Amino acid sequence: xxxxxxxxxxxxxxxxxxxxxxxxxxxxxxxxxxxxxxxxxxxxxxxxxxxxxxxxxxxxxxxxxxxxxxxxxxxxxxxxxxxxxxxxxxxxxxxxxxxxxxxxxxxxxxxxx
Numbered sequence: 001x002x003x004x005x006x007x008x009x010x011x012x013x014x015x016x017x018x019x020x021x022x023x024x025x026x027x028x029x030x031x032x033x034x035x036x037x038x039x040x041x042x043x044x045x046x047x048x049x050x051x052x053x054x055x056x057x058x059x060x061x062x063x064x065x066x067x068x069x070x071x072x073x074x075x076x077x078x079x080x081x082x083x084x085x086x087x088x089x090x091x092x093x094x095x096x097x098x099x100x101x102x103x104x105x106x107x108x109x110x111x112x113x
Contacts, residue, residue, distance in 0.1 A: 010058045010110040017046050017107040019063070021096065028100045032064075032072030039105045040080045047109060054084040056109040061089045063104045065096060073103065 020042040022028055022035035029035055047053065064073060070090075086107070096104050 012113045013111045014058070015050055015052070015056075015109045015111050017043055017109065019061075019104040019106040020046075021098070021101050021104050023098070023101075028098070030100075032066075032069035032102050033076050035101070035103050036073050036076035036105075037080065039103055040076060043105060043107050044080070050109070050111065052109050052111070054081050054086075056111070057084070057086040057107050058110050059087045059089075059108045061091065061106050063091050063093050063096065065093060065102050067092050069102055 020039045022038045024038050029038070043057075044054070047056065062073060064070070073090075096102075
């Protein structure tokens, strides 16, 4: 089952959310599902600050360090976003700013006019 949509049209101004990482206090979980859940929760908190829901997210870019961890990403997206499917790009990178990070996600959401 796809966790993304191939296209998404927007009409209003766009909120750009910088790459969010799994840093939470001083602890960083090892499991990809846990890291992705933290990142998605951080994005959701930013959306909430702007009175937006996941349905406003038009595009997400997901950076992961190991393609073998894709299952954990998919499971977290399904658990948190449910049926919402923004357009999405997945990029496997050689590393992120902290070697313990396995995922970083940026998002673009449509603001109401």
